[in-house]
């Protein structure tokens with residue numbers, strides 16, 4: 001078993017001192033961790049989030065930094081408010097999204113609003129009021145659908161199997177179109193299964209790895225569909241944040257799509273056992289595939305990170321086991337805020 005001690009030295013992240021940063025979706029898993037990181041790097045941070053009931057946002061995620069960030073409760077569907085917020089910013093990270101694959105199948109129009117229309121709104125606001133801002137958008141590896149070749153790279157065709165992934169693919173194209181047509185410096189960072197502190201761990205509607213973590217933290221059994229043989233790529237949140245920050249500060253990334261994915265691929269069953277070993281006390285059980293999950297299943301997702309390594313000099317640094325240990329350490333002191341007391345804290349903001 002690998003340990004923290006064997007990890008490579010952390011990538012040196014650039015200072016963001018004096019930079020004004022807007023993070024849409026900043027109450028969510030990735031956006032809130034990004035807010036913490038940008039503050040630590042010296043940036044002035046504005047969070048723009050509507051605390052969408054169908055996403056993984058959680059006010060507790062920024063409770064400890066509420067005095068240091070500007071918080072705007074707003075929807076990316078509201079063009080006027082967005083237009084006010086993009087002005088004067090040096091970097092805009094778009095982390096706002098409706099983030100559930102099954103929810104998107106049950107509510108395709110709501111998914112369309114957040115994951116396509118909202119992105120167009122944001123791009124319109126940037127085009128009209130701040131074309132100089134660096135715009136970093138997050139895509140998802142599931143945009144590809146079933147693999148046509150392996151490892152899949154950024155040129156792999158996209159035939160997604162669920163509405164969320166389809167809308168993420170479309171909005172990624174909007175971002176590239178605006179970047180090209182209006183000379184806006186844009187980068188797409190596509191992510192695999194990201195796990196770690198501040199994730200939504202309460203519902204199987206979101207990323208399965210974080211849901212398994214939530215079950216393990218409660219000492220519950222983990223349920224794997226079928227044999228759990230399909231391979232997945234995992235990345236710890238800190239490596240994801242490093243990719244996003246590096247992308248925001250490197251002109252070589254402008255106009256590019258980059259897979260920020262880990263070096264290692266694991267079967268779902270192996271992931272479940274690893275989580276039990278490092279986090280919980282339950283067992284791993286196998287059940288029949290529910291039909292609504294089987295129809296959107298993509299099989300093995302084996303991905304290449306060669307391009308991002310070359311472009312940003314980025315390497316994933318936290319191995320999966322160390323990541324699970326850090327995740328456990330975070331959640332064990334505040335678990336109630338991710339379950340029964342979810343979203344009961346109020347934010348005053350700056």
Ligand SMILES: NC(=O)c1ccc[n+]([C@@H]2O[C@H](COP(=O)([O-])OP(=O)(O)OC[C@H]3O[C@@H](n4cnc5c(N)ncnc54)[C@H](O)[C@@H]3O)[C@@H](O)[C@H]2O)c1
Nearest residue numbers: 025027028029030050051052055056057075076096097194
């Ligand atoms: N977590 C992962 O494993 C993963 C993997 C691939 C891609 N991504 C992408 O990363 C980004 C962030 O994901 P996350 O895991 O942090 O999700 P999350 O669900 O934890 O956070 C999303 C945030 O967006 C906010 N939001 C939703 N709709 C909004 C709207 N209309 N206006 C303003 N805010 C809105 C929510 O309130 C929430 O705080 C998303 O684009 C997602 O598609 C995440």
